[in-house]
């Protein structure tokens with residue numbers, strides 16, 4: 325027993341005498357110190373980011389519940405977001421922030437749990453074959469709503485210009501920001517500079533709607549000049565929260581509403597296409613008056 329111990333101790337002593345291993349040990353210690361220092365710096369940075377984030381939120385007047393704040397902190401410390409840049413839009417049901425991560429511009433859409441119209445949300449989710457929620461809490465409905473928007477956006481990403489869907493967590497959706505090279509968000513079709521080529525944009529929208537219906541098999545459900553952004557004379561579709569798969573009982577009525585909005589906007593820009601003509605162009609079918617009647621209720 326003793327022998328073993330002695331051998332070990334001798335070995336240890338010898339190791340101390342060996343200049344190579346002592347150098348290695350010093351190297352290990354300095355590596356560890358450096359790692360600790362980096363950890364401390366990272367920690368400090370996170371705390372600074374949280375502080376700045378809280379400062380920014382003050383202008384939003386305490387709109388977020390503590391669970392939402394925790395999820396947002398989680399995104400900051402989980403390396404999904406480096407910094408929140410500012411608020412792009414503060415609506416009744418959601419706030420959209422711009423943020424940065426690894427030189428990439430992001431949009432963070434946060435649903436306000438307290439003011440969401442979950443009764444309407446419920447109607448849309450109920451008929452969707454992708455969801456099987458029975459009686460649910462408000463929070464569960466909002467989570468399903470975000471999940472639905474995320475899935476619709478992911479589907480749309482494969483077919484038309486739309487912000488890349490990156491992540492969803494509870495009531496938060498993280499996606500690509502549609503913006504210029506400096507991170508300035510692109511304007512909505514409604515606010516786009518008046519010298520844009522409306523004729524060519526209408527033609528692209530017409531084709532995109534056909535593709536969304538026939539190939540992606542979804543209907544946007546809330547399409548208008550408010551939910552289309554213009555970047556380099558091209559339309560980008562956002563806000564797929566009300567989107568439904570074409571198998572949804574409301575899909576045709578929602579499509580009628582979409583084409584009506586699009587046709588009435590472009591009519592004001594001198595492009596005359598009747599909405600029933602656009603409907604037929606997209607679906608290949610004549611518009612059914614019952615679907616049209618139903619569309620007035622949503």
Ligand SMILES: Nc1ncnc2c1ncn2[C@@H]1O[C@H](COP(=O)(O)OP(=O)(O)OP(=O)(O)O)[C@@H](O)[C@H]1O
Pocket residue numbers: 412413414415416417418420431433487499500501502503509510512550551553562563564
């Ligand atoms: N990915 C994005 N890139 C650039 N801007 C965006 C993006 N997503 C949203 N926005 C901006 O934020 C606004 C609101 O986003 P969105 O339409 O998804 O939310 P909303 O719930 O409809 O809000 P509101 O009810 O106020 O219209 C958009 O009109 C657009 O200006």
Ligand SMILES: [Mg+2]
Pocket residue numbers: 550551563
């Ligand atoms: Mg919108």
